[in-house]
Amino acid sequence: MYKNNLFIITISIILTLFIFLICVGIGGIFINPFKYFNTESNYSLILKLRFFRILTAFVVGGSLAISGMAYQAVLRNPLADPFILGISGGASVGATVCIVLGLAHIADLFIPGFAFVGALVVLSVVLLLARGAGKEYSTNIMLSGVIAGSICSSILMFMISVMDLEALHSVTWWMLGSLSSVNIMILYSMIALLLLSTVILYLFGRDVNALAMGEEMAYNLGISPKKVSLIILLIASLLTAFSVSMSGIIGFVGLIVPHIIRKIFGVNHRKTFIISVFMGGAFLIICDTFSRTIIYPQELPVGVITSSLGGPFFIWLLNRRKKI
Amino acid sequence: MVIKQKKKNMNIIKAENINFGYKKELLLKNFNISIDEGEIVGIIGPNGAGKSTILKILSGYLKAQSGTVRILGKNIAHIADLERANIIGTVPQNIFTTMPYTVREIVEMGRYTKISKFVNLSKKDNDKIDDVLKELDINNLANSIFSNLSGGEKQRSIIAAALAQEPKILLLDEPTSQLDMGHAVSLMKKLNYLQTYKNISIVIISHDIQLLANYVNRIILIDNGNIVKDGSSKDILQKKVIEKVYKCEVEIIKSKNEKFIILPK
Numbered sequence: 001m002y003k004n005n006l007f008i009i010t011i012s013i014i015l016t017l018f019i020f021l022i023c024v025g026i027g028g029i030f031i032n033p034f035k036y037f038n039t040e041s042n043y044s045l046i047l048k049l050r051f052f053r054i055l056t057a058f059v060v061g062g063s064l065a066i067s068g069m070a071y072q073a074v075l076r077n078p079l080a081d082p083f084i085l086g087i088s089g090g091a092s093v094g095a096t097v098c099i100v101l102g103l104a105h106i107a108d109l110f111i112p113g114f115a116f117v118g119a120l121v122v123l124s125v126v127l128l129l130a131r132g133a134g135k136e137y138s139t140n141i142m143l144s145g146v147i148a149g150s151i152c153s154s155i156l157m158f159m160i161s162v163m164d165l166e167a168l169h170s171v172t173w174w175m176l177g178s179l180s181s182v183n184i185m186i187l188y189s190m191i192a193l194l195l196l197s198t199v200i201l202y203l204f205g206r207d208v209n210a211l212a213m214g215e216e217m218a219y220n221l222g223i224s225p226k227k228v229s230l231i232i233l234l235i236a237s238l239l240t241a242f243s244v245s246m247s248g249i250i251g252f253v254g255l256i257v258p259h260i261i262r263k264i265f266g267v268n269h270r271k272t273f274i275i276s277v278f279m280g281g282a283f284l285i286i287c288d289t290f291s292r293t294i295i296y297p298q299e300l301p302v303g304v305i306t307s308s309l310g311g312p313f314f315i316w317l318l319n320r321r322k323k324i
Numbered sequence: 325m326v327i328k329q330k331k332k333n334m335n336i337i338k339a340e341n342i343n344f345g346y347k348k349e350l351l352l353k354n355f356n357i358s359i360d361e362g363e364i365v366g367i368i369g370p371n372g373a374g375k376s377t378i379l380k381i382l383s384g385y386l387k388a389q390s391g392t393v394r395i396l397g398k399n400i401a402h403i404a405d406l407e408r409a410n411i412i413g414t415v416p417q418n419i420f421t422t423m424p425y426t427v428r429e430i431v432e433m434g435r436y437t438k439i440s441k442f443v444n445l446s447k448k449d450n451d452k453i454d455d456v457l458k459e460l461d462i463n464n465l466a467n468s469i470f471s472n473l474s475g476g477e478k479q480r481s482i483i484a485a486a487l488a489q490e491p492k493i494l495l496l497d498e499p500t501s502q503l504d505m506g507h508a509v510s511l512m513k514k515l516n517y518l519q520t521y522k523n524i525s526i527v528i529i530s531h532d533i534q535l536l537a538n539y540v541n542r543i544i545l546i547d548n549g550n551i552v553k554d555g556s557s558k559d560i561l562q563k564k565v566i567e568k569v570y571k572c573e574v575e576i577i578k579s580k581n582e583k584f585i586i587l588p589k
């Protein structure tokens with residue numbers, strides 16, 4: 001439909017920047033975007049706070065969308081996303097263990113590190129449980145993902161019920177999905193990670209295209225299916241782990257955004273990986289702006305917004321698949 | 325129909341002492357097969373005889389428990405993935421995808437073996453894609469979604485991708501199973517053309533014995549993982565042989581222009 005990749009990518013960058021600029025102005029106090037760089041205004045502190053928050057939203061949204069895109073292609077299931085596969089669940093168990101053990105204060109990257117380990121454990125369990133071929137594999141993946149996810153949430157509930165009040169508060173708030181508390185160190189390392197992952201995924205775009213046609217087809221096209229899907233899944237899980245440790249579980253971004261992108265731009269992953277970073281980022285910026293303003297001065301967890309948009313979409317998607 | 329017989333041949337594929345089983349029980353025991361360069365070979369046999377397994381072993385997708393497969397004299401396990409894909413093009417059975425790829429995007433995949441990760445498709449690649457789309461009569465479907473197509477149209481798209489790969493060896497697993505008569509014949513003619521003029525070696529599995537008998541110069545009959553008979557169409561299409569393997573009575577007629585007709589009774 002749209003042939004010129006460079007054009008599409010430029011448009012999505014410009015659109016994202018636009019949304020970014022507008023949303024920085026929106027909040028308890030509305031700031032006219034034309035006055036952002038007015039040095040006489042007193043808004044610089046507010047702008048700075050909002051800037052980091054919106055940057056976080058962009059990075060988390062972009063990571064979730066690109067990893068959802070990768071999971072859906074490599075695991076060959078359009079319903080796959082970090083949340084449904086239980087990967088986010090594993091990451092949050094890892095992060096919670098880190099908080100409960102009191103290791104979070106040792107180094108900034110301890111929480112993401114633990115989250116990654118948790119995500120990897122779930123990923124390997126899901127992949128081990130879901131052996132099989134063709135359509136069977138694609139169904140088994142979802143089943144074992146759901147099982148792994150529910151095991152993770154029971155572990156979480158267990159930890160929550162035995163932990164002290166202070167930890168309980170921070171863990172609960174973090175799990176609901178919030179972009180308000182930003183650790184600058186984690187944010188910067190995550191920006192670097194997202195940039196690097198996007199480049200790698202772009203380069204593997206054609207391999208991912210072939211993998212979505214099945215292992216045998218990919219093998220015949222000179223791709224080592226096991227090796228490449230492992231690389232892709234590891235990158236996706238690393239991005240998921242970082243997103244979860246920054247902002248808790250934010251569902252449905254990794255599910256909805258890739259679907260919308262494929263509807264509009266087609267399936268060539270060389271193109272869609274890049275677009276998903278920008279569209280996922282923009283989507284979460286908008287959701288977060290809603291969460292900041294809807295019941296101002298209070299704040300809604302952003303997960304509430306993404307899920308209430310995502311839930312109905314998911315139902316629509318399921319219905320559509322039945323008809324085919 | 326002209327089938328060019330070549331004199332000076334070398335084994336382009338040689339599989340020796342293959343032992344393979346999906347579970348503990350071996351499906352193939354001490355299995356040997358060799359394909360000459362520029363030869364078109366048909367593999368036939370009842371369901372579950374091991375035809376697809378043999379093809380997957382020849383393509384290297386399945387690793388045998390013991391034994392070696394040599395491609396152009398080199399052990400396939402030691403050939404790099406990309407190099408192998410530039411030699412062997414494969415058309416597997418039952419390709420499905422959950423992604424809404426267009427037919428053109430699928431045929432493009434055949435060119436992945438030719439281009440580096442850092443560049444886009446060149447004009448030459450696009451021309452080749454246009455050519456194979458035309459050759460398989462799917463150029464009008466180029467922008468249709470693959471998963472919405474009929475079985476035969478899907479099959480032709482996958483064959484087109486394998487042809488876009490420009491391989492020296494083509495392995496096809498029941499490529500005509502869902503094709504209508506016209507497209508099946510035109511595919512066989514296309515394969516004959518590739519074999520005769522491009523010196524491509526072709527192995528083709530099919531249940532359409534009649535079609536194979538009239539378009540290939542060697543047929544291998546497989547049953548229970550063993551080669552029952554290996555020879556020309558005339559050798560294989562013996563009433564006794566076919567009846568014994570397929571456990572059904574048949575009548576084999578030769579038409580005026582030397583074509584085989586097989587009728588189940």
